[in-house]
Amino acid sequence: xxxxxxxxxxxxxxxxxxxxxxxxxxxxxxxxxxxxxxxxxxxxxxxxxxxxxxxxxxxxxxxxxxxxxxxxxxxxxxxxxxxxxxxxxxxxxxxxxxxxxxxxxxxxxxxxxxxxxxxxxxxxxxxxxxxxxxxxxxxxxxxxxxxxxxxxxxxxxxxxxxxxxxxxxxxxxxxxxxxxxxxxxxxxxxxxxxxxxxxxxxxxxxxxxxxxxxxxxxxxxxxxxxxxxxxxxxxxxxxxxxxxxxxxxxxxxxxxxxxxxxxxxxxxxxxxxxxxxxxxxxxxxxxxxxxxxxxxxxxxxxxxxxxxxxxxxxxxxxxxxxxxxxxxxxxxxxxxxxxxxxxxxxxxxxxxxxxxxxxxxxxxxxxxxxxxxxxxxxxxxxxxxxxxxxxxxxxxxxxxxxxxxxxxxxxxxxxxxxxxxxxxxxxxxxxxxxxxxxxxxxxxxxxxxxxxxxxxxxxxxx
Amino acid sequence: xxxxxxxxxxxxxxxxxxxxxxxxxxxxxxxxxxxxxxxxxxxxxxxxxxxxxxxxxxxxxxxxxxxxxxxxxxxxxxxxxxxxxxxxxxxxxxxxxxxxxxxxxxxxxxxxxxxxxxxxxxxxxxxxxxxxxxxxxxxxxxxxxxxxxxxxxxxxxxxxxxxxxxxxxxxxxxxxxxxxxxxxxxxxxxxxxxxxxxxxxxxxxxxxxxxxxxxxxxxxxxxxxxxxxxxxxxxxxxxxxxxxxxxxxxxxxxxxxx
Numbered sequence: 001x002x003x004x005x006x007x008x009x010x011x012x013x014x015x016x017x018x019x020x021x022x023x024x025x026x027x028x029x030x031x032x033x034x035x036x037x038x039x040x041x042x043x044x045x046x047x048x049x050x051x052x053x054x055x056x057x058x059x060x061x062x063x064x065x066x067x068x069x070x071x072x073x074x075x076x077x078x079x080x081x082x083x084x085x086x087x088x089x090x091x092x093x094x095x096x097x098x099x100x101x102x103x104x105x106x107x108x109x110x111x112x113x114x115x116x117x118x119x120x121x122x123x124x125x126x127x128x129x130x131x132x133x134x135x136x137x138x139x140x141x142x143x144x145x146x147x148x149x150x151x152x153x154x155x156x157x158x159x160x161x162x163x164x165x166x167x168x169x170x171x172x173x174x175x176x177x178x179x180x181x182x183x184x185x186x187x188x189x190x191x192x193x194x195x196x197x198x199x200x201x202x203x204x205x206x207x208x209x210x211x212x213x214x215x216x217x218x219x220x221x222x223x224x225x226x227x228x229x230x231x232x233x234x235x236x237x238x239x240x241x242x243x244x245x246x247x248x249x250x251x252x253x254x255x256x257x258x259x260x261x262x263x264x265x266x267x268x269x270x271x272x273x274x275x276x277x278x279x280x281x282x283x284x285x286x287x288x289x290x291x292x293x294x295x296x297x298x299x300x301x302x303x304x305x306x307x308x309x310x311x312x313x314x315x316x317x318x319x320x321x322x323x324x325x326x327x328x329x330x331x332x333x334x335x336x337x338x339x340x341x342x343x344x345x346x347x348x349x350x351x352x353x354x355x356x357x358x359x360x361x362x363x364x365x366x367x368x369x370x371x372x373x374x375x376x377x378x379x380x381x382x383x384x385x386x387x388x389x390x391x392x393x394x395x396x397x398x399x400x401x402x403x404x405x406x407x408x409x410x411x412x413x414x415x416x417x418x419x420x421x422x423x424x425x426x427x428x429x430x431x432x433x434x435x436x437x438x439x440x441x442x443x444x445x446x447x448x449x450x451x452x453x454x455x456x457x458x459x460x461x462x
Numbered sequence: 463x464x465x466x467x468x469x470x471x472x473x474x475x476x477x478x479x480x481x482x483x484x485x486x487x488x489x490x491x492x493x494x495x496x497x498x499x500x501x502x503x504x505x506x507x508x509x510x511x512x513x514x515x516x517x518x519x520x521x522x523x524x525x526x527x528x529x530x531x532x533x534x535x536x537x538x539x540x541x542x543x544x545x546x547x548x549x550x551x552x553x554x555x556x557x558x559x560x561x562x563x564x565x566x567x568x569x570x571x572x573x574x575x576x577x578x579x580x581x582x583x584x585x586x587x588x589x590x591x592x593x594x595x596x597x598x599x600x601x602x603x604x605x606x607x608x609x610x611x612x613x614x615x616x617x618x619x620x621x622x623x624x625x626x627x628x629x630x631x632x633x634x635x636x637x638x639x640x641x642x643x644x645x646x647x648x649x650x651x652x653x654x655x656x657x658x659x660x661x662x663x664x665x666x667x668x669x670x671x672x673x674x675x676x677x678x679x680x681x682x683x684x685x686x687x688x689x690x691x692x693x694x695x696x697x698x699x700x701x702x703x704x705x706x707x708x709x710x711x712x713x714x715x716x717x718x719x720x
Contacts, residue, residue, distance in 0.1 A: 357529055358566030362580035362632060363556035365548075372579060377570050458570065458612045 061086040061425075062432060076423040087429040088421070095415040102251015102406055108243060111152045112254055118145060118152075119261075127448065129455060142265065147235045153258075155244035157182045158236050182239025191233070195226035247325035251406040253437075255325070259332055259397040259407065260441075264390050266333040271340025272379075276370065278345055289341070296338035301399050304331040309403040328400050336393045343385040347378030380456045387449035391442045409434055466602060468595075468633065469664040473506060476557075476635040477541045480505050480667045481526060486535035488521060488691075495521050496532065497691040503636075508668045510678040510699075513688035514714060519671045522688065523638045526669065527558045540635055556584060559629030563641040565621045567613040573600065573624050574609040577631045585632065592631070599627040603657050619650025623657050630661075637661065639670040673718060679703065687711045 022028055034044045065086030067076045076088035092099075101109050122141040125131045150156070178185055199222040206218030250258070277289030296304070308327040316322070351374050359369040379386070401410040412430050415421070481503040488496035495518045503509060511519045524530040525537060528544050528551045537544045539554045568576050577596035581587040587595070600606045603623035605616075613621055622642055629637060639658065643651045655677050662668060662681040672678070678685050678699050685702040687695045687710075695702070695711045703719075706712045 354562060354564050354566040355568065358562065358568065360529060361527055361555060361558075361560040361562075361566075362628070363552055363584045364580060365552055368583050372583060373568055377568075380570065456570075458614070 073421050073423045076425060085425060087432060088423050088425045091421045091426050091429055092433050098415055099252045099408060099411050101254055102411055103249045104245060104254065108245055115149045115152045118148065147232050151236060151240065155242040156236050157239040157244065160184065160187045160233060160237050183237050191230060195223060199223045247323050250325065252411040253408045255405060256397050256408040259329060259400060260394045262329050263332045263336045263393045267336035267340045270337035272344050274337060274341035275344035275348055278341065279348060293338045293341050296335050301335050301396055302402060304335055305399060305403045325405060328403060328405055336389065339389050343382050343389055346385060347382035350381050351378050383449050383453050387445055390445055394441060395438060466664040469666055472633045472635055473665045476505055478505050480540065480636050482538040484536045486525065486532050486537060488525065488530065488532045495691050499693060503667065506665045506667055507683045508662050508681050509684050509686060510682040511671045511686045511688060512673055517688040518691040519688045520640050523640060523669050523671055526638060527555050527560055556632060557634055558636045558638060559632060559634035560638040561625045561629055561642045563645050565625045567621055567625055569613050572610050572612055576624060577628045581631050596631050599630045603627045617650060618646045619653045622646065622654045626657055636667045641671050643672065643674060675719060687714065
């Protein structure tokens with residue numbers, strides 16, 4: 001007992017020492033992660049067996065036993081009953097154009113390629129954080145690219161006849177005017193006059209609501225909106241000499257990408273607005289947001305597409321027809337927005353009240369507070385959920401098949417019916433290829449989102 | 463200690479009466495949290511508010527920049543009366559800085575960005591000027607070398623000093639402190655209090671909810687004791703601590719001063 005004492009004073013601080021050898025290095029790692037306990041050993045063995053049972057057969061079918069060359073089914077049919085034949089890649093090669101372009105006329109396919117190329121050239125620098133000029137890049141991608149792509153893919157040269165006054169039946173005096181470069185003077189006279197009328201009305205309302213002095217701002221805003229819209233309309237109205245390609249000829253990857261990209265770029269901003277609306281203190285805004293979200297979330301996408309394609313025309317006035325692909329696009333975009341809204345709302349709810357108070361106490365108004373303080377943090381929190389929705393949306397595009405739009409998977413299934421390529425392995429090859437293509441897109445999004453999360457994960461939350 | 467030129471200039475331009483509260487009442491639902499509060503704060507005054515938890519002291523100062531809405535009575539800040547008019551509320555908030563118990567720094571922005579955000583977006587200050595101003599105040603709170611870090615990388619005391627600098631960057635005429643040291647480790651209380659003392663020497667008008675009685679003795683012009691939503695006693699610190707009049711005040715002081 002003599003050595004034990006209740007008082008103790010440290011003489012010097014102890015230096016740090018390296019951990020025991022068995023704790024690190026490959027052996028330490030295996031001990032901790034593979035063979036730590038009996039259940040762990042069993043799981044390790046089961047995992048190894050699972051890999052052994054799946055990987056080699058897949059490699060055999062898709063690579064070693066696969067047929068790589070040939071120009072008809074003959075190449076892929078086993079010559080003798082005991083010959084093993086794997087994937088029939090010549091089938092994919094033969095149908096490749098159909099899978100990428102659908103029935104888009106062959107002579108015009110350069111337009112699709114150009115649209116792909118432009119999209120990639122604008123999108124890639126936007127996704128790489130280190131590159132400069134993000135503002136201009138975003139403006140080009142979100143502002144100019146949709147218009148350019150629209151003109152390229154459809155051919156543009158829309159037949160614009162009436163603006164606001166025309167629909168009110170007041171455009172008769174312009175109808176005598178002629179047209180040039182596919183542009184009707186009557187429409188543009190009507191458009192400019194409509195802009196002036198709307199600006200005047202806006203100014204009048206602003207003056208009555210907000211008092212004298214407010215009318216200038218209102219008129220300016222109205223005219224700016226009309227000018228921007230006018231530029232877009234002019235772009236799609238001018239005849240660039242491109243033959244028109246109807247959307248029912250579109251197909252394959254083109255349709256998949258058009259639907260997915262539109263859905264993704266529309267659903268995020270729209271979803272944010274809906275999420276903010278749902279948390280609004282104004283009852284009318286709140287109720288309409290809730291109704292919208294719950295309605296679109298409560299209906300299956302197939303129903304939405306079916307309704308948009310077959311029922312909507314029955315309710316629209318006779319002369320008004322909307323393009324089939326556009327209807328599907330709108331349906332998918334609204335559907336995705338509702339899901340996105342709930343994801344974003346989850347992020348908004350995770351932001352502590354103190355952040356709002358900190359922002360308010362600095363004099364930030366509610367718009368700035370949302371934009372600069374709340375949304376950047378909320379969106380960062382829900383990146384996994386947002387990308388989850390994007391990936392779900394990307395795969396949901398395959399549902400447009402039921403309204404006779406042939407997306408990538410639809411084109412593939414159409415290709416299966418070709419008797420020239422009817423072999424025992426055509427189906428597996430096709431679905432294997434489709435799986436690979438969808439996987440590459442979805443996995444790409446997933447990896448990008450993880451990189452983004454890592455980059456935005458600055459400091460710990462307080 | 464020489465005065466901070468920016469703070470001195472801002473205070474000199476402000477009206478004589480900083481805050482006037484007349485018959486202010488507030489309810490949370492049916493709970494009467496502020497009962498007939500009357501208070502006038504002169505330009506450059508330092509006021510410390512203390513009282514038991516739930517006595518309404520935080521609510522009182524949060525009414526001054528309208529983080530809480532009062533239902534009865536008048537609150538006039540810098541000559542602007544607080545009503546439901548959003549423009550006026552923003553106007554008042556621009557002139558009133560606030561520091562919170564939990565700092566409420568923006569974790570996604572660097573220290574410098576935290577400080578320049580409001581000057582750039584609310585005061586429309588050019589970025590360069592806002593950064594110079596931010597560095598001026600970060601130097602004042604003695605952490606200029608942390609400017610490019612994120613709040614999560616700083617200690618509690620440093621974060622609270624950044625919060626003070628962030629509020630000062632809006633060049634406020636009044637500073638509100640809502641228990642600025644009660645979430646801090648004991649070792650860090652002093653660095654924050656020192657910053658607040660130096661701010662008091664600059665002539666800043668300050669309202670401070672705190673239980674740091676040493677701070678109250680050192681810088682306060684008046685100490686207010688609140689209980690059950692009303693002002694029970696208000697006096698100069700010397701008289702308040704040595705000779706409290708109300709029985710409730712005596713009880714409270716005997717419990718917090720050992």
